[in-house]
Amino acid sequence: MSGVLLEMLENLCSKPFTILYPKEKVPIPKGFRGKIAIIDEKCIGCSRCAKVCPAECITMVPDETEIEVKGKKIVRKKRPVLKFFRCIRCGLCEQYCPSEAIVMRCQLSECGPDKEVVVQ
Amino acid sequence: MTGLLGLEEVKSALERFGTVEQVRFNRIKLATTPEKVHEALFRAQTLLACDHLIQISALDNGQNFELIYHLTGPHRTVISIAIALPRDRPEMPTTSDILPPAGIYERQIYDLLGIVFTGHPNLKRIILSEDWPENEFPLRKDWKPRPRIPSGGTREEGK
Amino acid sequence: MPEVILPIGPQHPALKEPVNFRVIVDGETIVGLELDVSYTHRGIEKAAEQRDFIRVVPLLERVCGICSHAHAQAFCTGIEEIMQLEVPPRAQYLRTIVAELERMHSHILWLGVAAHVVGFNTLFMWTWRDRETTQDILEEMTGNRMNYGMNEVGGVRRDLSPGQIRSILSRLPKLEEQIGKYVEMVKGEETMLLRFRGIGKLSKAEALRYGTVGPTARASGVDYDVRRDDPSIAYPEVPWKVVTDTNGDVYGRTLVRIGELQESLGIIRYCLEHLPEGQIYVPAPKVAPKAEILSRYEAPRGELAHFIRTNGTDKVDRIDIRTPTLANWTSVTVSLVNQNIADIPVIVAAIDPCLSCTSRITILSERGRRRGEMSWAQLVDHGQRFYREGGRS
C-alpha cells in the first residue's frame, strides 16, 4: 500500500508521461519499417518483391524503360506497382530486392479505407 | 522431473498396439488403429506417467485422415500415438472421457475436418461461424472455397 | 432473485476481443456458463498451405498480435529441423532476446489488464506506461512495435549493433526497478489481494487433468516449461529457472508472471552481454524434404505447439496450431462455476486469453460441479426457457 501511495505522490509532482500527439511526436527510431517506397531509377524489374510479398500488395506492370545499373545500360520490362494500404510492413521486399530499389522509410504511413488503392 | 523415457520402456508398454519407433531424441511414435487408441492412451497415462495432452494433430493426406495424439509427462518425452481413419467413414470413439482437454480439440477437428467422435458429450460447431453451411469441411484437401455458396457472415451492402 | 442469464459479450467493456459468455447467475453466484468464442476465425491454417516458406512466416506471425514472435519461432525452428539447418548462435541469441522481450511486454500488459479488471486502474496506467520501454526496444531492434518480422527460416533478419546493445542495456535497470515495484504493489495492495486470493483456484491435480499450460499451470505447482523441457534456440546456454507457485489461484498466476518478468530480464541481459559474433543467417533451401515434426515453444501464455508436415515441396502440407488459450479454456469453464459474477472477468483474464489466436470455443462440459438439486441438463433447459422468454428476472 505504501508503495502505491509513494508512486502516486511521485507522479503528482512529475510531468505526465502522455505525449500529446498533434503537438508533440514520438521520435521514429532508425531502421523503422515505415512507409514503403519504390526508387524507380534503381529498379531492374526482376519481380522478386512481388513474389515474396505475403500481402500481395506489389504487382508488376509492363513498362519498358532503359535504366543504368553499375554503369551498364539495360532495358527493364516491368515495374512494380504498390497497392499501398495492403502493405503489412514485413520488410521482405526490402530484404529481397537485389538493387535496393524498394525501401521502407523512417516515416509513418497514412491509412485509408480502401485496400486496393494504388499509390505511386 | 525425471529422465527421458527409453525406447524399450515405451515398447514394453505400448508394443502390443502397433509399431513403436524413436523419431527424435525426445519423441517416440506409436502407429496404431482407431479401435485401440483408447486403451493405448490409457496405458500411456498409467504406465508411462503421461499427464499432459499437447495436441491432437489432425490432417488429411489425400487417402486417409490421420490423427496424432501427442502426450507428454514429467519425463519430458513426447509420445505420439498415430492413427489413420478411412475418408469414407471418418468415425472413431471419443477420448474425452479419459483426457478432458481432448474434448475441445475433438470439437475443433470435427468442425474443420468432419471427423465424428462417437460418445462425445457435446460435439457441436466450435471454430466456424454458426451460419457456416453444413458438410463443408475447409481443411479437407478436396475443399476449395466456392464464392457462390454462402459461407456465413453478412454480405456487403449492394451485393 | 431467480436465476438470470447475464449475457457478456461479444462486445463488452471487460473483453478486449469478441467472446460471448452466457452466464446463468443466481443473485451474485454463477450456477452455469456457456462460452462462445467463434467470432474471429480467419482460416490461417488453410491459407498457410498455399504459401511458400518465405511468405508463410509473416502470415503465422499474425496468428496473434501479442505472441507473434512465438508463432514465427515455433514454425521456423520446426522447418529448420526438417531441413537440418545449423542456425548460427548469434541468430539464436537474437531470437531469444526478442522472445523474452515479447514475454515481458505480454506479461506487463496482462498485469495491467488484470488490474483494470478488478477496477484498479492506477496500476493499469502505470504498467502500460512501463511497457512502453519494451515496445521501444523492440521497435529499435526489429522496426516494428508488433509483428516484428524478425524470424525467417534459417535465422533472423536484423542484427544488433554494439551501440544498440549499449542503449538497450542502459534502459534495463529502470525497467527492473519498476518490476520490483509491481511485486511490492501486488503483494501489498489490499483491494487487489482481496480480489485475487482464492479466486479461480485449481489444484495441481485439476490443473493437470484439465490440460492447463503456461503460467496457469505453473501457478498450480505444475513444473512444466517448454523452454526447459524441450529446449530450443539459446535457452540451454542461458542461466535461468522456471518460476512456479503453489497458490493455484489468480494471485498465484500474478506472482508467476511477475517472477517470469524478472527471469526474462535476466535472460535478456545475459544474451546481450554474451552475444556471440558471427552470421545471423544461413541460406535455407527452397524446398523441405518430406517429414513431420511437432515443434513446441513456450509462448508468453503457455505452451504453443505447431504440428508441421512437409511433402517435399516449398509449401507445408499441413500446419496444425494449438494455441495456449485453447488448452486453458477447459479449466476456465470448470473454475468459474460457483464463483461470484464479479469474478468472471478476473478468472477469464487470469489465463490471459488470446481469442484471435484461439478462435475456438468450448461449452462447459457436464463435469461442472452440480449445485443444489438441479442437474446440468435441467439448468440448461431452465436457462434456455428463460432466454426465450426474454431473460426477465
Next chain:
Amino acid sequence: MEPLLLGIYILLFPGFLFLFAYAFLLQYLDRKIAARMQQRVGPPLLQPFADFIKMLGKEVIDPAGVDRKAFDAAPVVALAAAMTAYLYIPIVGGSPFAFQGDLVLVLYLLTLPTIALFLLGWLSRNVFSSVGGVRAVTMLFIYEVPFFLALLMPALMAGSWSISEIALWQQEHGWFALLQPIGFVVGLIGLQAKLERQPFDIPEAETEIVAGPWTELTGRRLALMHLTMQVMLVAGSGLIAALFLGGPLLPWNISPAWLATIAGFLMFLGKTLVILVILASLKVATGRIRIDQLNDIGWKYLASATILQVGIVLLMDYIRVGT
C-alpha cells in the same frame, strides 16, 4: 432573512448557480488529480461542463417496454433531493434554513439518489441494470448504518440536530475530526461508498456489468444523473466539512462581518477541497472490491468501529456532564 435575499441565496449564491459551478469544478479537480497521480494529463477545465451540455443534447432512447414517466422522473427526483440537501449545508456561516433536525433530513435526502438509481436499474428491464440496481441497494444497506451512526455522533456530542449549530459548537470546543477521529474516517469511507467511487464502484463495475443502472440511461437522463452525483459530492463533502471540520466558521472571531463571511467561505472551499483530495487519493489507490467482501468489511470493521465511537462519545458525555 428578506425574501429577496433568500431568493438570491437559493438561486445564485451560495445557492444553485454556485452549486453547479462548484460541482463541475470539483469534478474537474477530481479527475485531474486522479489523472496526474496516474501520470496522465487529465481533462481540461471545462470538460465536465462540456460533457454535461453534450449529454443534454443527445437523443433520449427509451428501452422497449419501459415506464417512460417513471424513467424520466427518477433522475429529476434524485437531482432535486441532492440540491435540497445542499441548501442545509452551512457555506457562508449558518444556513438560513437551519432547524432542529435538518441533519436527519439531509441524510434522508442524500439517500434518495441511490434509491432513484436502483429504480432506474430496475425499471430499465436490462439484466445489467437490474443486477447493478440490486447491488446499489445491497450496498446501501451495508454502508448506511455505520455512515449514519458516524454522522450522528457530532449531533449527540453537540446536543443539537442542526448542522449549522453543530458547526457553531465546534467553534468553541474544537473540531470533531480531532474529538471523533474514528467517526471522521468512517464518514469519509461512507461518503466514498455513497458516491459509488472506487473501491465501492460495485454497482457500476464496468468490467462486469457494463455500467450497472447507468447502462440504459441516455441523453438528459444520463446528464441529470451525472449532475446528481456531482452535486452529491459537493453536498457530501460540505456535510462532512460542517460536521467534522467546523464548517465555514473560524475558531476565533473576526470583527467586520463581511470579512468573517469571506473567510468562512474560503474555509468552506478549503475544507471541501481537502476532503476531495482524500477521496480522490482513495479512488486512485484502490481497486474495486466485491459486494460480499464489502459486506464483510462493512459489518465487521466499519460498523464495529462506529459502535466503538458511539461508546467513547457516550462515555465522554457522561464524564463531561458528570463533572
